[in-house]
Amino acid sequence: MTCEELLKALNEYVDGALDLSEAECQRFAEHLAGCNPCQIVVDNIRGTIELFRNGKPFPLPAEFKTRLNQTLRQRWAEKFGRSA
Amino acid sequence: MEQSTLTDEQLIRQASVRGFEAFQDLVERFQDRVFAVGRRITGNLQDAEDVTQQTFLSLIEHLDGFRGESSAATWILRIATNHALKILRKRRGLPLAGQMAADADDSYSSLPHPEFIAHWQETPEALVERAEVGEQIESALELLDEKYRLVFLLRDVQELSVRETAEALGLTEANVKVRLLRARLMLREHLTRVFGDESTRVFPSHDHG
Numbered sequence: 001m002t003c004e005e006l007l008k009a010l011n012e013y014v015d016g017a018l019d020l021s022e023a024e025c026q027r028f029a030e031h032l033a034g035c036n037p038c039q040i041v042v043d044n045i046r047g048t049i050e051l052f053r054n055g056k057p058f059p060l061p062a063e064f065k066t067r068l069n070q071t072l073r074q075r076w077a078e079k080f081g082r083s084a
Numbered sequence: 085m086e087q088s089t090l091t092d093e094q095l096i097r098q099a100s101v102r103g104f105e106a107f108q109d110l111v112e113r114f115q116d117r118v119f120a121v122g123r124r125i126t127g128n129l130q131d132a133e134d135v136t137q138q139t140f141l142s143l144i145e146h147l148d149g150f151r152g153e154s155s156a157a158t159w160i161l162r163i164a165t166n167h168a169l170k171i172l173r174k175r176r177g178l179p180l181a182g183q184m185a186a187d188a189d190d191s192y193s194s195l196p197h198p199e200f201i202a203h204w205q206e207t208p209e210a211l212v213e214r215a216e217v218g219e220q221i222e223s224a225l226e227l228l229d230e231k232y233r234l235v236f237l238l239r240d241v242q243e244l245s246v247r248e249t250a251e252a253l254g255l256t257e258a259n260v261k262v263r264l265l266r267a268r269l270m271l272r273e274h275l276t277r278v279f280g281d282e283s284t285r286v287f288p289s290h291d292h293g
Contacts, residue, residue, distance in 0.1 A: 003288060003289070007195055007197070007198075007269075008192050008195070008265075010265060010268070010269075011261060011264055011265050011268070014268075035289065036286055037198070037201045037286045037287065037288050037289060040201050040202065040203060040284075040286060041198045041201055041272065043203070044198075044201075044204065044272045044275070044276050045268050045269075045272050046208075047204055047207075047208040047211075047275075047279075048268060048271050048272045048275050049240045049268070050208040050209075050212075051208050051211060051212060051217070051221050051275070052221060052225075052236075052240060052241050052271075053240070053241055053243075054208070054209075054212050055212050055217065055218055055221055056212060056218050057116040057117050057119065057120035057218075058116070058119065058120055058123060058218060058219075058222065059116050059119075060115050060116055060119050060136070061129075061133075064133050064136075065115070068111070068115070068133075068136060068137055068140070069108070069111070071137060071141070072104075072107070072108075072111065072137075072140050072141070072144065073104060075141055075144055076103075076104045076107065076144055077104075079144060079145075080103070080104075
């Protein structure tokens with residue numbers, strides 16, 4: 001496997017997808033064992049996904065938060081006939 | 085029972101029984117994440133507010149619709165995703181699918197090759213704790229074309245399957261896969277330039293098979 005081939009199959013490897021055969025996984029692992037740049041790229045990509053998945057979300061603007069609460073309270077009262 | 089100790093799923097069920105106060109706890113728990121979905125998909129704060137409001141209004145209408153087939157978080161964030169995609173479609177006045185159709189970049193030839201290759205200075209777990217990192221990753225995301233951004237968000241952040249992502253965006257699964265690969269490579273490049281440790285930088289080797 002070349003670096004180029006590894007790049008194309010990167011998703012399947014990172015996702016542990018089933019459409020990668022055992023033989024392909026083996027070739028992938030062998031390439032990685034001997035190729036430091038590819039190892040780092042795989043590691044960086046995992047880190048990238050993790051950052052977006054677990055990053056702290058940007059908080060709601062305070063003014064909108066108040067407005068949102070009022071809108072929802074009103075709709076709740078209309079639907080269920082009573083507020084909090 | 086303390087609201088903070090309830091699971092997300094219990095909180096949804098509580099809301100339909102205990103009323104608005106319990107619903108408010110649910111809103112409190114999810115509003116930042118819902119807002120983030122809206123902001124990331126639409127790329128616009130005003131639209132993100134609309135997405136947030138519409139999502140929680142939908143929840144009021146469909147509180148009984150939660151069947152527990154997925155986690156409450158998945159359910160709520162999917163509702164938010166659908167509202168955000170609807171706003172994008174409306175903005176265009178065209179079906180998203182038409183705009184999202186495959187083009188020359190949807191192949192595996194001329195993939196963006198990794199250039200800045202280095203270990204990050206800190207682990208992802210440590211980075212997410214830093215206040216400034218939130219804005220840094222949002223800026224990286226904003227650099228992506230919408231067609232890559234949407235695929236990355238649905239597949240990698242919302243954790244939809246390839247098929248679900250394809251259905252939501254009107255793409256083939258093959259398109260989703262190649263766009264996801266390009267999105268990941270572009271984000272990796274950008275974030276490694278921001279978080280990479282220069283002293284560990286290595287260069288792509290072309291001397292082995």
